Amino acid sequence: MFERHQGGDTAILVCLDFGEPDYRDGLEEFVQLVQSAGVDPQAVIEGKRSRPDPAYFAGTGKVEEIAAAVRANDVPLVIFNHLLSPAQERNLERALSCRVIDRTTLILDIFAQRARTAEGKLQVELAQLAHIQTRLVRGWTHLERQKGGIGLRGPGETQLETDRRLIGARVKRLKDQLATVQRQRATQRRARERSGQFTISIVGYTNAGKSTLFNTLNKAKSYTADQLFATLDTTSRKLFLDETHSVVISDTVGFIRQLPHTLVAAFRATLEETIHADLLLHVVDINHPLRDMQIGEVNKVLTEIGAERITQLMVWNKIDLKGLPADVERDEYGRIRAVRVSAINAEGLDLLRGAMVEAMSKNTEENTNP
Ligand SMILES: Nc1nc2c(ncn2[C@@H]2O[C@H](COP(=O)(O)OP(=O)(O)OP(=O)(O)O)[C@@H](O)[C@H]2O)c(=O)[nH]1
C-alpha cells in the first residue's frame, strides 16, 4: 500500500527549538533518527518558532532560508523535527516546492522499515493509516509527479474519495487481524499466569541497551544495533536466575519523546506484555546527557499504556564507558532502587539476578500477606 523507502534519500533538516533546554542533544537525536530512516542529511536549518505566522510555522524569512538550502543542495525532501498540521505541511510544500514531512511521519517510517513479525507490520500500517487519514484533505496534485522516498504516497485530488473508502476498509481489516493476534497472546498469557510464572519486561528509551541486556542474560540472540528502534517486536524467554527461581523475561520496543500517539495505540498489543508484567527492568544509558528526560518519557508512555503501577527496578547501563564499578543502590529502608551494570561485558549481571530474585520474593510476600 505504501511506497517503501528506496534508500539514498537526501534531505534538509529543520529544527526550530533553538534556545529550548537540551536543544543541542535534542538536535543530535533528531539527526540520528533521520539517519536511522536511511536518509542522508545535507544541512540543518536551525531557529526559533515564529509566532506571527503560524500557518508557515517558521516565519517567511525562515521559509526563504530553507528554500535556498533546498535549491543549493538539490534535495527532494525537508524534514521538520516537529509535529506539523496538515495545513502547515501543505503551505510549506507549496512554498518550498518539495516534500515536507514531520517528526511523526519520520518515526512511523522507521517503524515501517524495522517491523519484522506479522503483528509488528500490522500495527505500523495501522498507525500510518491513522496519520494519513488526517492528511487526506490536502492537495496532492502539486507533488503528483515526484516519486519515491519516505512520507510520499501520491494520490491525486480525484483519487481522494476512493482512497478514503479504501483506507477505511483496510483499517477495519487490520483491526480484525490484530484482534485475533491479541486473543492468541491473551491465551498464552493466561496459561502463564495459571502456571504462576513470574514475568519481567525490559523497558527503556531507544538505544539504552535493552536487547543487549536481554541477550547477555539469556545468552540468546536478539537483534541489537546502534540505531534507534532496532527492536520492534516483543521477544520472550524463560530465564533461570538461580537454582530455584525462574522467570519469563521480555525484550520490548524502545520509547522516544513525542512518540506518536497513533503508534502507542497501535502498539498496545505488543506492549500488552509490559502491562501484565510483575516487574519492569527500566534500562537507562547512565552516560546519556538526556537521561533524566529519557526516564521521564519512558514513565509517560508507561502511564499511557496503564503500566505505571508495576514495580520498577532501575538498571543503569553502560557503566563500562565511564569506568564505573557494578553496584546495587538501596534506599533508606534497604530496598533496591537501582543496579549498575554493563550489559555488553556482563558486568554486574550477578547483582541484577540477585535483585530480581529479591523483587520476586517481595512480590510473593505482598501477594500472600495483603
Ligand atoms: N559500551 C556499552 N555499549 C552498550 C552496552 N549495552 C548496549 N550497548 C550498545 O548500545 C547500542 C544499543 O543497544 P541495543 O541493545 O540495541 O539497545 P535497545 O535499547 O535494545 O535499542 P532499541 O531496540 O532500538 O530500543 C548497541 O550499539 C550496543 O552495543 C553497554 O553496557 N556498554
Ligand SMILES: [Mg+2]
Ligand atoms: Mg532493542
